[in-house]
Amino acid sequence: MTSRKTLAASTALVSLAFAGAAAAETMKIGITQNNVGVDSYQTTYEKAFIAAAEANDSVETVVLDAGGDVARQIAQMEDLIQQEVDAIIIWPTNGEAVIPAVRKAFQADIPVIVTNSNIAEAGFDFVKSFSGPDNITQGARSAEIMCDKFKEMGIETEAQVVHITGQPGYTTAIERAKGFEDRLPEVCPEVSVVDTQPGDWNREKSQKVMEAFLVKYDDIDGVYAGDDNMGVGALNAAKAADRDGIIFVGATNFAVGYEAMERGEYWGSIYQSPVDDAEAALQTAIDVLNGEEVPFLNYFDTPKITQDNMGDYTKPVF
Amino acid sequence: MSGVNKAQIGGFLARQGILVAFVVFMVGFTLANQRFLDPDNIMGVMRSSAILGVMALGVTFVVISGNLDLSVGSMMSFSTIVVLDLHDKLGPALAIPAMFAMTLCLGAFIGFLVGYLKLNSLIVTLGMLSAIHGLTLTYSGGQNMDIADKEGTWFSVFGQGEALGIPVPILIFVGLAALLGVTLGKTPFGRKVYAVGGNGTAATFSGIRRARVVFICYLMSSFCVATAGLIQASRSLGSQNTVGQGLELEVLAAIILGGASLLGGSGTIFKTVIGVLILGFIQNGLLLVGLQFYVQYVVTWVIIILAVWLDIAAKRGKLWSPIA
Numbered sequence: 001m002t003s004r005k006t007l008a009a010s011t012a013l014v015s016l017a018f019a020g021a022a023a024a025e026t027m028k029i030g031i032t033q034n035n036v037g038v039d040s041y042q043t044t045y046e047k048a049f050i051a052a053a054e055a056n057d058s059v060e061t062v063v064l065d066a067g068g069d070v071a072r073q074i075a076q077m078e079d080l081i082q083q084e085v086d087a088i089i090i091w092p093t094n095g096e097a098v099i100p101a102v103r104k105a106f107q108a109d110i111p112v113i114v115t116n117s118n119i120a121e122a123g124f125d126f127v128k129s130f131s132g133p134d135n136i137t138q139g140a141r142s143a144e145i146m147c148d149k150f151k152e153m154g155i156e157t158e159a160q161v162v163h164i165t166g167q168p169g170y171t172t173a174i175e176r177a178k179g180f181e182d183r184l185p186e187v188c189p190e191v192s193v194v195d196t197q198p199g200d201w202n203r204e205k206s207q208k209v210m211e212a213f214l215v216k217y218d219d220i221d222g223v224y225a226g227d228d229n230m231g232v233g234a235l236n237a238a239k240a241a242d243r244d245g246i247i248f249v250g251a252t253n254f255a256v257g258y259e260a261m262e263r264g265e266y267w268g269s270i271y272q273s274p275v276d277d278a279e280a281a282l283q284t285a286i287d288v289l290n291g292e293e294v295p296f297l298n299y300f301d302t303p304k305i306t307q308d309n310m311g312d313y314t315k316p317v318f
Numbered sequence: 319m320s321g322v323n324k325a326q327i328g329g330f331l332a333r334q335g336i337l338v339a340f341v342v343f344m345v346g347f348t349l350a351n352q353r354f355l356d357p358d359n360i361m362g363v364m365r366s367s368a369i370l371g372v373m374a375l376g377v378t379f380v381v382i383s384g385n386l387d388l389s390v391g392s393m394m395s396f397s398t399i400v401v402l403d404l405h406d407k408l409g410p411a412l413a414i415p416a417m418f419a420m421t422l423c424l425g426a427f428i429g430f431l432v433g434y435l436k437l438n439s440l441i442v443t444l445g446m447l448s449a450i451h452g453l454t455l456t457y458s459g460g461q462n463m464d465i466a467d468k469e470g471t472w473f474s475v476f477g478q479g480e481a482l483g484i485p486v487p488i489l490i491f492v493g494l495a496a497l498l499g500v501t502l503g504k505t506p507f508g509r510k511v512y513a514v515g516g517n518g519t520a521a522t523f524s525g526i527r528r529a530r531v532v533f534i535c536y537l538m539s540s541f542c543v544a545t546a547g548l549i550q551a552s553r554s555l556g557s558q559n560t561v562g563q564g565l566e567l568e569v570l571a572a573i574i575l576g577g578a579s580l581l582g583g584s585g586t587i588f589k590t591v592i593g594v595l596i597l598g599f600i601q602n603g604l605l606l607v608g609l610q611f612y613v614q615y616v617v618t619w620v621i622i623i624l625a626v627w628l629d630i631a632a633k634r635g636k637l638w639s640p641i642a
Contacts, residue, residue, distance in 0.1 A: 038560050043460030198611050203554055208366050212605035215359040236554055256464055256556055
């Protein structure tokens with residue numbers, strides 16, 4: 001075989017390969033979500049994800065929901081591996097328990113993208129990228145929002161704060177709490193966090209917790225809640241007990257939080273759009289499949305929102 | 319004389335062991351934090367216990383009649399979401415009866431399956447637990463439900479209002495407890511409920527229409543759930559789809575804590591109320607004591623076991639017995 005013939009043959013092969021790639025250009029991306037319907041954030045996320053996938057002709061999706069059940073999510077991971085999807089996006093129901101299933105996908109050479117809340121560090125080796133909010137930064141920003149307000153009021157030397165966290169054991173809850181508790185002493189060293197209890201992402205539970213706090217402490221200047229849903233629950237408790245002048249700061253700005261800010265009852269939050277979250281996850285998966293360089297921690301920006309700058313943001317739809 | 323007193327005290331203890339446990343805990347928590355007995359705190363705990371309590375009243379009937387109801391948690395989410403949604407569409411005056419009608423339909427359906435078709439109540443209501451959750455999600459599209467005009471509606475009276483200085487949820491709870499307590503303890507229907515739960519076959523042979531009694535128990539349970547949903551909706555004027563999630567087990571815990579048997583035939587409304595209050599005050603007391611919350615789960619369980627033990631110990635007159 002002459003070298004020219006070899007060249008021709010290999011060119012043909014390469015072009016064949018390209019043609020093959022073009023035919024298989026539709027990427028099949030599977031997603032297993034945490035618990036659609038448990039809150040509006042996740043519902044809006046799913047809608048946005050489906051809309052973004054439909055708008056993109058080169059993407060075909062398999063959309064699943066674990067209903068908050070770890071066992072079901074593991075089964076769904078196995079289904080997606082069986083179906084030989086090109087990539088799997090997972091919104092972990094539990095950061096630890098899903099690791100074996102993620103490892104299985106890794107062993108089957110299917111890239112896994114974690115969305116919204118990360119899996120535990122032990123599983124990082126099996127994951128291509130994490131796409132989602134930086135919850136530690138969010139907690140830190142909430143601390144800054146609260147501290148700035150205390151300084152404006154001139155009570156940064158004496159203020160007392162209570163802290164209502166999300167579901168114990170849930171990564172987002174742990175990270176936000178850590179971000180807040182680490183950052184607050186840096187910016188406002190004399191402010192003390194007098195109590196911390198979980199509100200389980202639940203407005204009613206948070207209201208109960210806040211009622212107990214109000215009985216226990218005569219002087220509460222600030223409340224930090226892991227999300228606005230719980231923040232508004234705490235606000236309801238304070239209103240019912242006629243305790244004014246408390247600075248409420250949350251995270252994940254919900255419509256109820258935004259409205260309470262409009263009424264001047266709730267000071268600030270972190271603006272986190274489920275639409276951005278869903279689109280970022282899908283884009284990360286597409287980038288990974290296209291062989292692009294994707295940072296391991298692929299955060300989308302979640303800015304501060306307070307009564308002062310809320311005009312720059314539209315009211316959340318959830 | 320003193321012997322009579324001792325016998326009387328012994329008899330009282332045997333009957334009301336759970337009440338003794340309740341008093342013991344109240345004293346314990348008060349010693350740990352004086353504010354525990356603060357009238358505001360007592361009112362607050364009773365107000366938030368009212369939701370669980372109202373549900374437990376209805377389920378008490380179901381349990382005494384020898385059945386279970388695991389669907390009440392998701393049914394409560396359903397009523398809460400429905401009444402909040404209809405509030406803005408129809409106005410509160412129509413939304414409330416419409417919600418009650420829809421919730422009673424669910425109760426009637428369960429009552430039909432368990433009462434007339436004689437299906438196992440555990441399976442039926444376990445299935446309904448998730449079926450109603452699905453129904454709620456379908457209804458709401460998974461969205462949180464919020465009343466648009468929160469300041470300008472009288473709807474908030476059921477959860478946030480006060481009469482004679484007492485929060486309305488407590489009044490509803492106490493009123494309903496009195497009504498249902500009399501129904502269970504003093505009426506022919508109440509005796510039929512005990513009879514059906516104690517020995518269903520014997521009850522049937524003595525001419526009691528067992529299916530109808532069971533059916534009515536479920537209907538009452540769903541009525542109580544609708545009332546609880548109303549209080550819940552009115553208290554926060556907005557809700558997630560999962561607001562009642564897990565309450566079915568808390569309700570059962572309160573009822574059993576009160577001393578009702580899961581096998582049916584025993585229990586009273588008064589004891590259920592005590593069970594509900596114990597659960598409410600434990601949660602609140604631990605918050606006030608300020609235990610770290612991972613520890614609270616364990617301590618809650620320890621206190622519940624302790625309460626059950628005190629109850630049994632009072633019944634048999636000593637703390638420990640080699641025979642049951």
